[in-house]
Each structure stands twice: as C-alpha cells, then as structure tokens.
Amino acid sequence: MKDNLDREINYMRISLTDRCNLRCSYCMPSGYNNFFKEEEVLTLEEIYTVAKIGSELGINKFRFTGGEPLVREGIEELIKKVKGLPGVNEVAITTNGILLPEKIKTLKENGLDRVNISLDSFREDRFKNITHNGDVKKVLKAIDMAIEYGIEVSLNVVIVKGKNQDEIMDFVRFSEDKGIKVRFIEIMPIGKGKDFIGMTSGEIEEVIKEERTYIEEETRKSNLRGPALYKSFYNESKGKTSTIGFISPISNCFCSDCNRIRLTCDGFLKQCLHWNSGTDLRAILRGEKTYEEAKMIIKDTIYNKPTHHNFGEKKNNVDIRFMSQIGG
Ligand code: SAM
Ligand code: SF4
Numbered sequence: 001m002k003d004n005l006d007r008e009i010n011y012m013r014i015s016l017t018d019r020c021n022l023r024c025s026y027c028m029p030s031g032y033n034n035f036f037k038e039e040e041v042l043t044l045e046e047i048y049t050v051a052k053i054g055s056e057l058g059i060n061k062f063r064f065t066g067g068e069p070l071v072r073e074g075i076e077e078l079i080k081k082v083k084g085l086p087g088v089n090e091v092a093i094t095t096n097g098i099l100l101p102e103k104i105k106t107l108k109e110n111g112l113d114r115v116n117i118s119l120d121s122f123r124e125d126r127f128k129n130i131t132h133n134g135d136v137k138k139v140l141k142a143i144d145m146a147i148e149y150g151i152e153v154s155l156n157v158v159i160v161k162g163k164n165q166d167e168i169m170d171f172v173r174f175s176e177d178k179g180i181k182v183r184f185i186e187i188m189p190i191g192k193g194k195d196f197i198g199m200t201s202g203e204i205e206e207v208i209k210e211e212r213t214y215i216e217e218e219t220r221k222s223n224l225r226g227p228a229l230y231k232s233f234y235n236e237s238k239g240k241t242s243t244i245g246f247i248s249p250i251s252n253c254f255c256s257d258c259n260r261i262r263l264t265c266d267g268f269l270k271q272c273l274h275w276n277s278g279t280d281l282r283a284i285l286r287g288e289k290t291y292e293e294a295k296m297i298i299k300d301t302i303y304n305k306p307t308h309h310n311f312g313e314k315k316n317n318v319d320i321r322f323m324s325q326i327g328g
Pocket of ligand 2 (some may be wrong): 020021022023024027028065067068096118323324
C-alpha cells in the first residue's frame with residue numbers, strides 16, 4: 001500500500017525477541033537484563049496475525065530480527081506460515097549467525113530466502129571483545145552453510161573508530177572470495193550506539209579506493225532490497241570484483257525511498273526507526289477489536305508514516321529503545 005507521501009510500503013521488519021545470546025558493545029550493554037516479561041512479548045500467533053494483515057495490505061517481504069531471532073523458539077514454524085501467506089515472496093532473517101548451523105536445514109525447508117549475518121571482526125579475540133564472548137568460528141561456519149544451502153547471504157558490518165577500522169579491506173577480500181555482498185552500516189545514535197564513534201560511508205569508501213578500482217555505481221537497489229547503495233570494486237591482481245553496500249542513515253538520509261514498517265517484540269507498530277510514533281498493537285490484539293478493525297488501525301499507522309528521521313536533532317518524541325528492542 002502507499003503511505004501519505006506516495007511511498008510504496010511493502011516490507012515489514014518484525015523483532016521476535018529483545019533477548020540475545022551475544023552482547024555487542026554498541027547494541028546491548030554487558031550485564032543488560034532489562035528484558036520484557038514473557039507476557040509483554042507478542043505470541044507467535046499474534047505475530048502471525050499482524051503479518052497476515054500486513055500481507056493483505058500489500059506487504060510482500062518480511063524480515064525477522066531481534067535481539068537475536070534464532071533464540072526465539074518456534075521461529076522455524078512461523079517462517080513457514082508467513083512464507084505461505086498469499087502474496088508473500090520473500091522471508092528473510094537478520095542474525096548474528098551463532099545458532100544458524102543447527103537450524104539452517106529446517107529454515108531452508110520452511111522457505112527462508114535470505115539471511116543477513118552480522119559480523120564486525122574476523123579476529124577471534126577481537127570478536128570476543130566486541131560481542132562479550134562470542135565465537136567467531138561459529139559465525140564463519142554459518143556463512144559457509146548458508147552459501148552451501150543456496151540461501152542468499154549478505155554480511156552486515158559496523159565499523160567503530162579505534163575498534164575494527166583496520167579490517168575494512170579484510171571484509172572487501174571476503175566479499176571477493178565468497179562472492180557475497182558486504183554492507184557497511186553507519187553506527188546510529190540509538191541506545192548504546194550513542195557512546196561510539198563510527199566511520200561514515202564516505203570514509204570507508206576512501207579506504208577501499210586506496211586499494212581497489214571503483215568500477216561502477218549501481219544506484220540504490222529496488223525497494224525490495226532496502227536502503228543500501230551498492231558499489232562494485234575491482235581487484236586487479238586477483239581479477240575479482242566485490243560488491244559493497246553502504247547504509248548511511250546519518251550521512252545520507254534515505255527516507256524518501258523508505259518502504260518499511262517495524263513491529264517490535266512487545267507489539268508496537270513503529271512507523272520509523274527514529275521516532276517514537278506508531279501504534280500499540282498488543283493492546284489492540286488482546287482487546288475487544290475485531291480482525292477488520294485491527295486491520296484498519298494497521299492501515300492507518302502505515303499510511304501516516306513520518307516524512308523522515310532526524311538523527312541530528314534532539315527532540316522529545318525520539319525513541320529511547322535499544323536497537324535490540326527495535327531490531328535494526
Ligand atoms: N541479533 C541480530 C544481528 O546482530 O544481526 C539482529 C538484531 S541486530 C540489532 C541488527 C543489526 O543492527 C546488526 O547488524 C547490528 O550490528 C546493528 N546494530 C545494532 N546497534 C546498532 C547501532 N547503534 N547502529 C547501527 N547498527 C546497529
Ligand atoms: Fe545481539 Fe545483534 Fe545486538 Fe549483537 S547486534 S547484541 S547480536 S541483537
């Protein structure tokens with residue numbers, strides 16, 4: 001469906017849980033345990049109802065995220081049901097990859113199309129430090145298995161100054177060698193992200209251009225592919241090309257092309273990543289409203305999406321949730 005600015009909204013990101021098996025320093029502080037209570041989190045049946053209504057309103061792509069979506073029991077069955085909804089042509093997850101090897105077979109059988117795997121360092125000690133004890137070998141195994149199973153894989157990388165900026169070219173080489181897209185995401189001032197200084201897309205691109213030939217600029221991918229601006233770089237000595245995505249909410253606002261709506265795990269239908277505006281669907285789903293009434297409320301929430309985020313400004317109605325509660 002179209003929103004009030006004539007943007008086609010066809011993509012819903014659903015956070016299945018605010019819990020996670022890692023503690024990335026810019027996302028979830030170490031020792032953080034202020035999680036929602038079980039009864040505050042939408043049940044899988046409630047999530048399915050929202051997805052079903054979404055599909056009836058023209059949402060054809062769903063992404064499950066978190067927290068860590070693979071720690072939510074029942075995700076496999078939910079993916080199967082959502083993929084089976086009329087009109088749905090893509091179901092994806094964003095994951096840290098730790099539990100992917102043990103679940104990938106069922107996920108593939110149940111219709112998972114794409115997986116974005118987050119990885120900020122290839123170095124065992126550094127990965128442990130960034131994630132508070134994660135095992136990078138498990139993530140690398142997850143990447144290989146996803147490729148093997150024919151699931152489209154992209155890597156999400158956040159570069160933090162003074163932490164992992166010396167690995168930018170390692171990620172470019174990884175893209176060349178594995179033939180997968182690597183997307184550098186600018187750190188956003190959300191939750192703990194405010195305490196870190198990231199690198200802008202422009203700065204990262206300069207580093208890559210010192211060693212690779214920039215061959216063409218693919219313009220922003222279609223709505224279905226989200227807000228990354230993809231660029232290709234050529235490695236003359238290896239004769240290989242890498243595809244690198246830049247997601248730049250800070251340096252390059254992509255709101256005019258926004259095609260998405262977000263559902264937090266506690267049932268808040270969030271109109272924009274930045275603003276605290278939207279609708280408490282949990283109250284609607286657990287209240288007296290009929291299915292058709294709930295559908296009208298969801299339609300109205302999507303229609304009234306704000307024009308743009310404003311990460312640069314300090315305003316009262318900015319969302320104070322952590323990224324792990326929103327799902328990125
Ligand atoms: N646990 C899953 C994962 O790590 O992929 C899914 C949820 S995580 C919140 C989704 C993405 O958000 C990850 O790629 C993570 O690096 C990114 N992220 C977390 N906090 C961020 C921040 N403040 N700014 C930019 N990206 C952030
Ligand atoms: Fe967990 Fe993902 Fe946040 Fe890392 S970025 S703490 S893996 S939710």
